[in-house]
Amino acid sequence: MKHIVRGALLAAALALPFGAASAQVDELKIMAPAAPGGGWDQTARAMQQVLQGEKIVSNVQVMNVPGAGGTIGLAQFVNADKGDPSALIVGGYVMVGAIITNKSPVTLDQVTPIARLTGEYEAIAVPADSPLKSMEDLVAALKANPQKVSWAGGSAGGTDHITAGLIAKAIGVDPTKVNYIAFSGGGESLASILGGKVTVGISSLSEFDAQAKAGKLRLLGVSSAERLPEAKDVPTFKESGVDVEIQNWRMVAAAPGISPEQKKALNDTIAKMVNSQGWKDMLAQKGWANTYLAGADFEEQLAKDITATKAILKDIGLAQ
């Protein structure tokens, strides 16, 4: 009951009649389903800056709706902005997991995916003085006794946890036996790795990069398909015989129920933004990799990610 009332109120709050249904996009409001300062918020604000700076769209507004891994913002977006061709939402892989674990009534099937914009890869790190020298050592340790290997990463059910589960599964270890220790912030988990409190750390490569360059951490592997330019001497999981590939991507999607012409107009607008010099400069400045993928390719990738994530969350015991 509460749900319905709240939904109705929010719907009323946000169902703003933005008329212009022409192919030309001259106004956009981007929802960042997170608090100011985080990754999705930065992505939304970067888009705002580039779209306006490159004069692609004259008026871009960003609005924050934080909460529950983005699912609160997503629910509001789906309910209130239906058919609104000027509404966009930023999201990412984390949302895929959050929708499943939070049993969100709204899913990504209900929005119109536009494009994947950027992405990061997961990496595994150990302290420099750790006895684990390579991915193979880690695999051996896990096979010997998975509970003796403690993993430090972000919140339970997040990308880090999912990756750890996938690795266990790939090498034939029971994923529910993974001794995963969740930390609330990157700094805290990094400190526990540096201090040798846990066996390994798992997080996005950028979190470990500076420490690895300084020789305080050793990187065992990355989750990309091929070796990454910023870490050329770190093997991929696949090279080490662990068949796991995962990208923590960020995307932009449009409202449900827009016409094919409206969708095309948004697709063109985002493509124009991605190809602009302003966006390239922005990515370089923020240190984000361009993993732009649009149209049917992106939709296919998204569907694949959703299926794989559902399966692994069930294996870890976080979803039914």
Next chain:
Amino acid sequence: MSDPNTPSPDRSARRGADKAGFAIAFGLALLSLVVGWDAWRLSQINVYSAIGPAAFPTIIAGGLALLAVATAVEAIREGALERPRDEPVPMAWVLGGLIGQIILLPFLGFSIATGWLFAATAKGFGRGPVWAHFLAGTAMCLVIYLIFAKGLQLSLPAGPIERLF
């Protein structure tokens, strides 16, 4: 934490048990049951970890239950306390202001809803007329809206007035 505005209860008067104390004890017992029930629900879910998500809730539920008993015992031992009567009307105005703001916010936007909150609170503290305070409050909140929403990009709900800018 004694507050100058709410004088401490007068401990000299004691007749029978303290009803308020019982009510609070009852509230604590209820809270303990809710937390305990949630802990029981969590303990059914099988997740691998040394201490599961149900351990702390169980301890807290137990603590709340003990405190409920202690509060009830104190209510009997200390007897009824004479507390100064609270004025319901001013409180109703303030609460009406807050509830009204929540109801109006989605439809009429930040300025009008918060203007009402200001007017109702002022009325609760004995300053009227409500309409004049409402107009002044709405104007003030519009200025606040323009500064924080337009100037600093804070997302505040917009209504008919805000959309004019």
Next chain:
Amino acid sequence: METFAALGHGVVVALQPMNLLFAFAGVMLGTAVGVLPGIGPALTVALLLPITFKLDPAGSLIMFAGIYYGGMYGGSTASILLNTPGESASIVTALEGNKMARAGRGGPALATSAIGSFVAGTIATIGLALVAPTVVDVAISFGPEDYFALMILAFTTVSAAFGSSVTRGLTSLFIGLALGLVGIDLQSGQARLSFGIPDLLDGVEVTTLAVALFAIGETLSVAAAGLRAEEVIEPVKGSVFMNREDWRRSWWPWLRGTALGFPIGAMPAGGAEIPTFLSYALEKRLCRKPDEFGNGAIEGVAGPEAANNAAAAGVLVPLLTLGLPTSATAAIMLAGFQQYGLNPGPLLFTSNPDLVWGLIASLFIANGMLLVLNLPLVGLWVRLLAIPRPWLYGGILVFATLGTLGANPSLVELGMLLIFGLLGYVLRRYDYPIAPVVVGLILGPLSEQQLRRALAISVGDPIVLFQSPIALTLYALSALALFGPLIFYLITGHRAPVGADED
């Protein structure tokens, strides 16, 4: 003495007229936004950061530092004058600070907060420059079991805010602990006490609870008192500035607060709240007039404010030496650094000494600017209290809801504000202390997570909790804090001074 030369160079850069102007603008903007209840320095910096992007690195760093300090000071100002803490680290400030303001001593309270912040900021900045690498080694060696012991020590200090009855104090604390359970459990990913409401999955926001209990609960109970409470707040009684007595009583709390705040702030999971609790409890123990605590003791403002600021500088230790962002503010600072292609990490001090020392110098200058700007304004600020009550409380509610909406534009959040406001009223009406509720909400989840991490790492072996010397020392301190007064009584036959406020 290379360090000092580098720092000196940074100061010279920061002192250029244009940069001073940026510092000025930053402090003003930061104070204006930070004064909103519920909006702490992290959100202030996040909101205002884009403004600084347009400047050159030096100008932008210094404006950034100004916003940061302005945001912190704005939070303290709201705590002291309006009893509406803007962030979790200034909740303790509200306890004594607001009592002082109501007694016409808002001026000295604001002054001791500003000067205490300056003193603590200065000492902590020097500490940062000199001992950062040593401090960080110790800080990193803290494991979950040691943090758990630190939480236990913090819990023992809560009793300082209990007031007259232990049952009532514990009741407040347990209500806070129960509220702390709400939301997704970090370790298992399971939702607790959320009843299927998505907005509850992230738990109860500390600032929402604090603003509701303090500002809304207070407004309701003053309104309910009606004619009974027809007292007019006199904004200034005696001197608007600190007198000799105030100075004498503030010095040691400033220094002790700094000594608590800097090292705990430097710990990756230390935070800024725990040092403020510890400082409050310590000052209450050491104060010669403990009966003033709860009625506006200046030590209770001076100590926690210094601790808060020193902790903020302490957070820079892991950030600058290791690149570890250990607080929300630090994470946003990191985003700020990246704007200049600066990647904080172990190599930062060697690869970008100019910018690091520039930043430290900027913090120093911004802190000074805050003092210069705000001391003359103290007289003006306290005039806020002279606003007739209907308008003052109307305004408090407007700003309380604005801050909550600004941080999270959701009607559920406003609903929580209302419900917790009613809770605050009931607690006041029946003489229950407010602060332990908030303390329970902060410490409950922290201690639970650390304990569970420690036991998960040891695969369930509880011995791990009592193996580390750091943890054992902290347990010993907790025992001393709990039983110290009793031992004192047994030995001397006199009641320890702390017992004086018990009826």
